[in-house]
Each structure stands twice: as C-alpha cells, then as structure tokens.
Amino acid sequence: MAKANRVYKIQVPVVKNQEIESTVIDITYQGMGVVKVDNFPIFVVDAIPGEIVHIIITKVLKSYAFGRVLKRIKESENRVQNANKIAITTGIAPLANLKYDAQLEFKQHQIEELFKKVNLAVDVAPTIGMENPTEYRNKAQVPVQMINGQLETGFYRRGSHRLVPIENFYIQDAKVDEAVRVTRDTLRELGISAYNEETKKGVVRHIMARRGYYSHELMVVIVTNTKKLPESEAIAQKLSAKLPELKSFIHNINNHDTNVIMGQWNQTIWGEDDIHDQLMGKDFVIGPNSFYQVNPQTTSVLYTLAAEKANLKSTDIVVDAYSGIGTITLSIADKVKRIYGVDVVEGAIEDAEKNAQNNKVENAEFVLADAPEQMAKWATEGLKPNVVFVDPPRKGLTQELIDAVHDMNPETFVYISCNPATLARDAVQILAAGFEIDGAVQPLDQFPQTTHVESITIFKNTAY
C-alpha cells in the first residue's frame, strides 16, 4: 500500500530580531563564526570560536540563519584588538580579527576537515605563513559605482553588489591602493561616469592595478562597458604625472553582464602593453589578462617547495598544466630535460613564449589549449612525462585530465591547489587512478587575512 505523502514542517528555532546569548563553536569557510540553537546554525560576522556573544538574528532561512553581534561577553584570546572592521565586514579580509598563528591553524584544519569529508586519511602539515601578512597583494580589481552623484571605488558588501567606498584595502600593496585612488580622482576630475548595472548606462565598471613586487612597474587598466573611454589621453596624462611608477595604461572593454571582470579587448593608451616582474631569478612579462600569482613573496616559497618535493632530475620530461605565463614552467626548466606548458588564455601563452625567449630557456614548449583536452591529446600521442604539475583554477581538475595523467603514467603528480575543497574531491579520483599521497599535504598562506589557502600535494604512482 502506498504511503500517504506527509508534509514535514521544519522547525526553525529562531525568528528575526530575536536576541540570543551563546558560545561561538566554529568558523565557516567564509570566515563567519558559528553559533547553534538546537543544532540550528547561525552565522555571525566577526565572531571567533570560544567567544560568548550576545547576538540579534538578522535573517532566517530554512536551514540556517544570520546574526549580528550586539555585545561580546567573553573575547577569544585569538582576537586581534582594533582589527580593521571594514576589511572584516565587507569580506576583503574576513580573518583580520584572528591572530595570524590562529589563521594558519584554521587553514590547516580546513584542509584536514575537507579530506575527512571525502573519507581520505591524510596528514596535513602546519601552514607556512608570511612574515608581514598585510599589504601583500600585487593586484587590485576594484568595482566602480556612482554614489550620491560621485564616482566611488571600493568593495562590494558581502553577498551583494552594494559598494562600500574604501581607500585602504589592507591586504593590497599600498602603491596599488594609491594607483586606484589616483585613477578614481582622475575620473572624477574629468567627469567620467561609472557604469550602472541596473540602468545599463554609464562608462567605467572596474579599475585594475597591478605592480611588480621586485620591478616596481605599475599597470593601470580601466574596464568600461562602452567601446570608447572618454578623455583617454587626458586620463593618461594625469595618471603618468601622478604615478611615477606607471609603465602601462590600458583600456579594456567588457560589455558582458557576467561576474567576469576583464573583457578580451585591450588597447594600450599610454606606455607599454605589459609590465615585467622578476621571480626566482627570471624575468616575466605580464599582460593585462594574464594570471600572475597575487602574492609574489610566498610564490617563490611555493614553487621552490613544489620543485623540491617533485625531486626533479636532469633527465626528466615534465608537463606543467594550467601554466599561465610560464612561471612554474620556466622556474624549473633548468632542472629538467624538457618541459611542456599548456594554458587556455591566449595572452598568457603569448607571454609564456616571450618569457621563455627573454630568459633564454630553450627546453620549454607552450601550447594554447584547454588543459584536459591537450593532456588527452599528449597521452594519445604517447607523451610519457616523468612528472606532471597541475595548478588549476579554483574549480579544480576534470576527470578527463585525471584519466590523461593515468594514461601518461608519470612517476610523480604534483598538485598545486588554491581550493582545498576541489583538491580533496580530485584526490579521490587521483587515488582511484593508481596514485597514493606521498607525505603530508603542505598548506601555504598565499592569501593572509582571507579564508583562502594554497597547498601542495604530491601523488606518487603506485606502479613504480
């Protein structure tokens, strides 16, 4: 007999505007404190595990709610006094309220938990941190909006497109912040408007600024919705007068309504098409659309460690998938016989080729292609690398790529990840493809004050 459909009403134990006093028991991957009432989670900005907080419920959903701290009754010893409130509440630096050692532990713990979730027993080493974990970012991509008739730059309030005007971004190189401020003021002086996502009117969507940490070369990109950047020559004159490090000023068009910040069309208004920076003794050309690690200080630690763990030999054939402008490829090329890089961004591959040439690296070859497709092609063609490096974007690897690595049968598979959730997911498939994890997963703090974490995992082929 068919059972009658029963409708269960989910009991939500809190209501909006209710006040509660409770202990913070955990911290989410977004850096919010977790308070529970009858096992029902309430997420609270600026609340640290161990703290007793008096909160007001601000929003109630089916399976969780949000709350705001009215009073902190007991503070955690891990709390940073006078932390940058705007950085925490906007989400620029959601961990800025946590002492740095506790941030490093949080990141190690985060990776442990994500591997537990996929039932993989792994050791996770303590997170390698930075000496000065603020003002480290070499790049800003700042949204632009009109607020009360004035063009403003800042950061979107968490989970919204409401701009909070900000001048000091706390985790960005002060010179990058300065470049954004000067560009904002210049646009204001020349009466140029910001693009409005609702009315679809206006001009400027984003300002991007990137500065070479070692070279001190500065690039400013103005991203517009319109085909033309009004007063472009006047902007160039003012920027070059006020920003002595400026090497490249570019207009980029993005007229697609997506979350992608940069469009594909660039025009150099003033100076060079790209900037340079140095990393591990090599010089790199970096174009406006190319990925370049945002924390150059820890990047050299990351690459050095990854190369050491890969135990490279001068006879090795190596593949570097998701190679960007070739920073990993070229920094290890001297240690191996031949190395192949692949990336899907045309500008990045053009930069990688220039970088190989400029640094007189002759044993590196770059291919413009989708990495999984190219790996499958190489596998079919019989390429047999000894070591494969992957450094994918946050969405991680595809089964096609993992299958290609299986077919290539390398001894060592080095996975550099900026998203431990996809790393743990992919690790399950990599083990199923005949590999085992060698040693501990090594977290590295490329993104201090944020919840993001980079890590290196070495997979060894069990067939060897």
Ligand SMILES: C[S@@+](CC[C@H](N)C(=O)[O-])C[C@H]1O[C@@H](n2cnc3c(N)ncnc32)[C@H](O)[C@@H]1O
């Ligand atoms: C995390 S970055 C790593 C870049 C480089 N290894 C580095 O350290 O600078 C990821 C790279 O993957 C590239 N990418 C994204 N999707 C891709 C795909 N389907 N195929 C190939 N490359 C891709 C991006 O252009 C970017 O350069």
